[in-house]
Amino acid sequence: MDGNGRWAVARGLPRIEGHRAGIDAARRVVEAAPDCGISTLTLFAFSSDNWRRPAEEVASLMRLLEWYLEHETGRAMANGVRLEVIGRRDRLDAALCRAILDAERATAGGERLHLRLAIDYSARDAILAAARGVAEWSREAFERALGPAVDLVIRTGGERRLSDFLLWECAYAELVFSRTMWPDFSAADLAGAVREFHSRERRFGEIPHVAAAPHQAWLD
Numbered sequence: 239m240d241g242n243g244r245w246a247v248a249r250g251l252p253r254i255e256g257h258r259a260g261i262d263a264a265r266r267v268v269e270a271a272p273d274c275g276i277s278t279l280t281l282f283a284f285s286s287d288n289w290r291r292p293a294e295e296v297a298s299l300m301r302l303l304e305w306y307l308e309h310e311t312g313r314a315m316a317n318g319v320r321l322e323v324i325g326r327r328d329r330l331d332a333a334l335c336r337a338i339l340d341a342e343r344a345t346a347g348g349e350r351l352h353l354r355l356a357i358d359y360s361a362r363d364a365i366l367a368a369a370r371g372v373a374e375w376s377r378e379a380f381e382r383a384l385g386p387a388v389d390l391v392i393r394t395g396g397e398r399r400l401s402d403f404l405l406w407e408c409a410y411a412e413l414v415f416s417r418t419m420w421p422d423f424s425a426a427d428l429a430g431a432v433r434e435f436h437s438r439e440r441r442f443g444e445i446p447h448v449a450a451a452p453h454q455a456w457l458d
């Protein structure tokens with residue numbers, strides 16, 4: 239969800255107004271996701287490295303996240319959205335932790351979309367935690383501990399990095415980079431990214447089918 243700050247600064251507004259507008263974009267994307275065939279959507283709301291931002295911006299972001307959880311729960315329930323927060327909770331304040339638990343409990347029955355919000359999240363820390371917790375070191379055990387493989391990553395605001403986001407899960411993810419600042423990201427932009435995803439040939443290390451055909455004919 240990159241570009242909130244730049245979107246606000248370009249309009250002569252404080253950065254937090256960009257984050258506020260980013261909430262509206264998140265609402266549009268969450269509503270459009272099921273119709274695009276998306277069953278699990280993870281939004282990177284606050285990375286463990288975002289603690290390095292000025293204290294004032296961190297505090298505003300935390301207040302906004304709490305507000306989002308408190309105010310979106312009703313809409314999530316109505317739309318069959320199951321909310322889950324991934325990331326560390328031990329550094330979040332008590333009111334935010336309470337809002338997370340309340341939202342997770344209230345939306346637990348949602349079956350249309352599994353919406354994951356990454357808060358104080360670092361993929362490297364999640365991998366380390368999984369390594370400490372699993373009984374055996376296998377791909378399956380790590381997938382169970384970390385979550386399902388990611389098919390598509392959309393990064394807005396012109397950035398072209400993974401920035402410690404779902405690193406294990408993204409082993410074969412398709413990456414779509416958009417210059418659009420997150421507050422301007424629309425349902426049509428989401429649909430466009432999904433179309434781009436479907437146009438890609440996903441080989442998972444195999445060879446393309448067209449290349450395989452002559453070899454097969456020769457063997458016959």
Ligand code: FPP
Nearest residue numbers: 239240241242243244257260261264283306
């Ligand atoms: C990046 O913009 C965005 C974040 C740090 C995440 C915060 C996002 C929101 C509050 C919007 C949606 C939130 C929810 C809970 C769905 P940036 O500050 O890095 O912007 P820049 O790239 O222009 O500097």
